[in-house]
Amino acid sequence: MDxxxxxxxxxFFVKGLIVATMAGGxxxxxxxxxxxxxxxxxxxxxxxxxxxxxxxxxxxxxNYYLGAGLWGLASALAINSxxxxxxxxxDAAIGVITTASFALGVALLKFYGSKGPSFDAALxxxxxxITYTDMWILAGVAVFAGIVxxxxxxxxxxxxxxxxxxxVSGVRVARVDALLMLVLSLSILATxxxxxxxxxxxxxxxxxxxxxxxxxRFSRMLVLSTxxxxxxxxxxxxxxxxxxxxxxxxxxxxxxxxxGAVMLVTxxxxxxxxxxxxxxxx
Amino acid sequence: xxxxxxxxxxxxxxxxxxxxxxYDHHAVLRGVDLSVCERDFIGVVGPxxxxxxxxxxxxxxxxxxxxxxxxxxxxxxxxxxxxLETVNWNFPVTVAECVLMARKQRxxxxxxxTDKADIAxxxxxxxxxxxxxxxxxxxxxxxxxRMFIARALLRRPRLLLMDEPTSGVxxxxxxDMLHLLTDLHSEGVAILITTHDLNGVASHxxxxxxxxGRIVAEGTPREVITPPVLEETFGAPMQVLEHLxxxxxxxxxxxxxxxxxx
Numbered sequence: 001m002d003x004x005x006x007x008x009x010x011x012f013f014v015k016g017l018i019v020a021t022m023a024g025g026x027x028x029x030x031x032x033x034x035x036x037x038x039x040x041x042x043x044x045x046x047x048x049x050x051x052x053x054x055x056x057x058x059x060x061x062x063n064y065y066l067g068a069g070l071w072g073l074a075s076a077l078a079i080n081s082x083x084x085x086x087x088x089x090x091d092a093a094i095g096v097i098t099t100a101s102f103a104l105g106v107a108l109l110k111f112y113g114s115k116g117p118s119f120d121a122a123l124x125x126x127x128x129x130i131t132y133t134d135m136w137i138l139a140g141v142a143v144f145a146g147i148v149x150x151x152x153x154x155x156x157x158x159x160x161x162x163x164x165x166x167x168v169s170g171v172r173v174a175r176v177d178a179l180l181m182l183v184l185s186l187s188i189l190a191t192x193x194x195x196x197x198x199x200x201x202x203x204x205x206x207x208x209x210x211x212x213x214x215x216x217r218f219s220r221m222l223v224l225s226t227x228x229x230x231x232x233x234x235x236x237x238x239x240x241x242x243x244x245x246x247x248x249x250x251x252x253x254x255x256x257x258x259x260g261a262v263m264l265v266t267x268x269x270x271x272x273x274x275x276x277x278x279x280x281x282x
Numbered sequence: 283x284x285x286x287x288x289x290x291x292x293x294x295x296x297x298x299x300x301x302x303x304x305y306d307h308h309a310v311l312r313g314v315d316l317s318v319c320e321r322d323f324i325g326v327v328g329p330x331x332x333x334x335x336x337x338x339x340x341x342x343x344x345x346x347x348x349x350x351x352x353x354x355x356x357x358x359x360x361x362x363x364x365x366l367e368t369v370n371w372n373f374p375v376t377v378a379e380c381v382l383m384a385r386k387q388r389x390x391x392x393x394x395x396t397d398k399a400d401i402a403x404x405x406x407x408x409x410x411x412x413x414x415x416x417x418x419x420x421x422x423x424x425x426x427x428r429m430f431i432a433r434a435l436l437r438r439p440r441l442l443l444m445d446e447p448t449s450g451v452x453x454x455x456x457x458d459m460l461h462l463l464t465d466l467h468s469e470g471v472a473i474l475i476t477t478h479d480l481n482g483v484a485s486h487x488x489x490x491x492x493x494x495g496r497i498v499a500e501g502t503p504r505e506v507i508t509p510p511v512l513e514e515t516f517g518a519p520m521q522v523l524e525h526l527x528x529x530x531x532x533x534x535x536x537x538x539x540x541x542x543x544x
Contacts, residue, residue, distance in 0.1 A: 036374075151391075154383060161373050170386060212374055
């Protein structure tokens with residue numbers, strides 16, 4: 001029993017646990033909109049793009065959140081703009097922009113070294129790298145995201161389901177989209193140190209997909225995805241201590257295990273719902 | 283906008299004057315002049331790719347004209363019912379959640395008592411009140427159309443625009459839909475629909491617009507459903523007979539032209 005409770009005696013771990021739970025819940029909440037818009041790839045791309053900002057801000061000694069945040073927001077808006085011009089080939093364009101940004105970040109860090117969070121922590125997440133500042137910033141972003149979703153619930157839902165009709169029904173779709181991109185980039189930024197660049201996309205997608213398999217109602221999907229994300233964050237961080245592997249890895253593996261369990265219980269029948277989250281077929 | 287009671291069509295709600303529109307240097311519509319008035323019930327007919335949906339989107343305001351002007355009555359509420367084929371049926375919403383989207387959020391995200399009462403009333407009015415908590419995929423084609431009409435009606439529109447409302451529904455549902463639209467029209471809602479279906483839908487409407495890259499003809503079914511207009515619009519010769527005072531379109535082999543989507 002002592003072995004199980006042992007990690008809770010370390011303040012750094014308790015702090016990491018709180019951060020991971022908040023990060024999981026936050027990604028679960030935002031992930032619903034991202035997956036339903038068929039933008040799962042944007043989470044992956046954006047986290048890589050933000051890594052370039054992380055490296056650049058680290059080298060020129062600008063606050064990590066400010067430098068990477070501005071870089072990330074600019075990337076998010078650019079990606080959102082590109083995804084609307086489908087004929088260009090949005091996936092390819094995102095791939096080029098974001099992986100180039102990631103490669104630039106790797107090159108910069110190799111040349112100059114990091115003055116902020118470590119390279120490995122940025123890639124895979126680390127409980128050791130989490131500061132109280134990180135915790136409060138994440139709490140602030142989580143509250144901000146919650147308020148944005150609460151106050152703009154119907155607009156976000158309408159603009160996600162049917163942007164054209166929403167536009168002519170009084171929803172300012174461009175504003176709603178920009179707001180969502182802002183929240184997404186802030187969320188990735190704030191969760192980067194605990195989950196890591198390479199794995200943050202999974203925390204955006206997995207809880208939403210599992211929630212979709214469990215419900216047909218949007219409001220329930222939002223709540224379920226947030227809870228699943230938070231639970232995966234908590235359990236994943238706890239396992240990370242015992243297994244001594246990066247926290248992002250165990251958080252994502254916990255999510256994958258939940259996904260597998262739900263698929264097993266539902267016999268895979270409901271996978272079809274999640275398999276075509278953004279398809280437009282009658 | 284001035285009233286135009288000389289034609290019996292009432293006040294002009296939307297007016298297109300010399301409108302051109304295209305995608306990537308490919309012209310879809312040229313020189314369109316069209317008025318939609320408050321007592322109109324218009325069917326827009328034409329083959330696939332003729333510009334029907336583009337015309338609808340110009341009226342709606344989602345497409346901006348490359349040339350010409352579009353004038354709308356200020357503050358007019360326009361309801362839009364999309365083509366069922368364009369809808370993401372895997373999206374996790376129930377019928378009630380879908381209809382609620384049309385109601386602007388004031389404060390709390392969940393529906394107020396008034397919202398709930400209005401949604402129940404509009405769904406009952408359309409005969410799908412018992413389906414309020416079903417997922418949208420669990421509805422038949424006709425019920426899905428009614429759900430989107432309910433969403434449009436929640437905004438109390440003066441003009442209702444519908445893209446292929448009878449496409450993909452069975453004959454009985456098509457009749458029900460026409461009756462429903464006739465009722466809405468008699469209650470004062472101006473309606474404009476696109477359709478492929480000349481015999482099942484278009485010939486029953488009071489006013490038609492034939493489109494093929496431009497407006498080929500406009501008027502009553504007797505004026506529009508004629509061999510020269512149909513040949514120019516659909517690019518194939520057709521025969522027109524009269525049955526119970528309504529035009530009936532046959533192809534050259536004497537068969538009824540296909541109904542519904544083509």
